[in-house]
Amino acid sequence: MPKVTIDGIEIEVPKGTTILQAARMIGPEVAPPTMCYYSKLKTSGGYCRTCIVKVTKGSAQNPNPMPKPVASCRTEVMDGMEVQNVTSPEILEARKGVVEFLLINHPLDCPVCDQAGECSLQDLGYEHGAAKTRYEFKRREFERIDIGKYVQLHMTRCILCYRCVKTAEQITDNRVHGVIHRGDAGEISTYIEKAIDNEFSGNVIDVCPVGALTDKTFRFKQRVWFTKPVEAHRKCTTKSATGQTCSGKVRLWYKGEDILRVTARKDQWGEVEEFICNDCRFEHKKTSDWTIEGPSPVNRHSVISQNHYNHLNELKVEVMKHQKALGFININKRP
């Protein structure tokens, strides 16, 4: 089994493991952030360049460094490889550049975006970005589009990560969903309207890292941090055309006694554990529909997570209040 050293920590991994996967095995301290890679979707990753790392030694046989930074999510480890992520100032600077590129055409209006609080771009910007924008030109804008009964697309927020495209390709049948146009004029095509007419289409909402694809049954009902996530399941036998069966394992988001939305469960890295069907997601919003397992182990590493503001005294008080009100503690915090 190949051995790879990431930021000075050595780990032995199965052949075919990518640098990113190896780093995640070591832990969140060295795992590069990701915006387009999705472990549950084949051929995802490689696009956003957020996860770039420096390979200072290619392998035991070829000790030369790689000529340029590589996307860790699409580069397999070799035996004897040495990689720098957080220990390379150059990589941190490059990542800051990527964050800036992702943001120059993204509206900076999180307060009115439904994704705020669970947005990967918001978290990324907070952790790796600059405090101010250097971009002074007009930003790309699009009209909102309803795609089917349940989902709304707002291209203005899209970062073209291709996750929804891969979802449509891999877990829904007959893909009619893709990117049209080129470069920064690229658009998630409205052919998605057809892809959405499908038992598993709602998953595009969960895989979207930003507020470009949102749940119309939940939009603007509540800020996510005021809702309380609970793990639950029901017996579900819905099959996708590609042979996937709905697990029926979900996360219910409560406000008081009401279930405001249903999503798939996400893991430590913010990725869906098992995809769920539209029936579970959109049509079962009564507590009596579900067997409740208990509070969700929520990964609140996000911008609105309380700990980021711990150093700000006045906010800390606020945060503690909410923490109490929410009645759960955060685990799995990422740096």
Added chain:
Amino acid sequence: MGKKLLIHNDRVPGIHTLDVYRAHGGYASVEKALKSMTPDQVTEEVKKSGLRGRGGAGFPTGMKWSFLAKPEGVPRYLVCNADESEPGTFKDRYLMEKIPHALIEGMITSSYALGANQSYIYIRGEYFYVARILETAIAEAYAAGWLGKNILGTNYSLELSVQVGGGAYICGEETALLESLEGKRGNPRIKPPFPAVAGLWGCPTVVNNVETIAAVCPIVMMGGEEYAKIGVGKSTGTKLISASGHINKPGVYEIELGLPVEEFIYSEEYCGGIRNGKKMKAVVAGGSSVPILPTELILKTAKGEPRLMTYESLADGGFQTGTMLGSGGFIVMDEDTSIVKNLFTFTRFYHHESCGQCSPCREGTGWMEKILKKILDGKGTLADVDLLWDIQSKIEGKTICPLGEAAAWPVAAALRHFKHEFEAYVKNPSSIKDVKHYYRLNNLVEA
């Protein structure tokens, strides 16, 4: 006169027809290869010749061929890259338009060497009339038995097809080309796997430039060693140069590698000097993506040696003081040229052509264009000039395909060698009104 191997017959009337081409020795390499050589022997000659890819990167062709995976029972493909979209480059068009059979002959001989029974010429959409010329020539070759089943009575068979692209620069990048050829959106693939292992329809594939493939014919005829005697060092053979800009005689020239740059620009045989008696200001030596060099550095290296038209000499000094031979798109600019305006044109091109898969190229190219437009509108600041440098450095080396670099390098080089010009525009915006060709700018982009 330098030796010519590729376009020596370009003025012969009717050379685009099979009969005339054949009468001038055409298809001899097919005869020689198929009848008296094994495929590996052909590859061996190409290796010995030292031929390097003429598409831009200059990768040794023989080595590329020997990397081709040859699993049992899996078809292999040769794909000719005739997408030729790099601004300043128009040599492949000339070759295909004038002597289409030279490419077809090269395709047959090369396909034989690689064991490909189906080959493709992928040509850019704007060259539709050239595609027709090729198709006519291919039909002639089929009719005469140079293509199809059992060529020359051997058991080697080859089908050759022309595929016209939609006219995207990115489809010249080899993996985007293969995607497009498969009928998909022309997005570059993430490598590895490389085409030599998994290319067209997942099968081992070689992608070569038009000129590279055409050069295989003289190599087979004269032998690799003889070919390698032409040129200097690792830059062997002849090269087609597309010369454009403020010279007296723009056009396509076949040169022996090793020709001094100065001779190429000023001699009557080639560019014939700068037009209207002007002085030369700068040269982009290998297509729009390679670093621009000021006169002093294009004529002589930083060490003071005369610069030669070779891969090595043009690259001497790295990007600090050197450039690249690239695709051979040689753009000469006279003293009246505005480097900033020229850079704006290039940057606008790369912004327009970015496929948009990776964020640095998708977003960075447009941002640089907007800043350059701002400077040309007389609203730039010194901070903008620094910002340009910072943006290009954050694109370079961080993208899926080299288009990111192609967009970043011209910006870096213009700032490296002509920063004073940017600063002058910023400090004294009224000087911009004298910039030539500025008149259409406002129709081009809305910032």
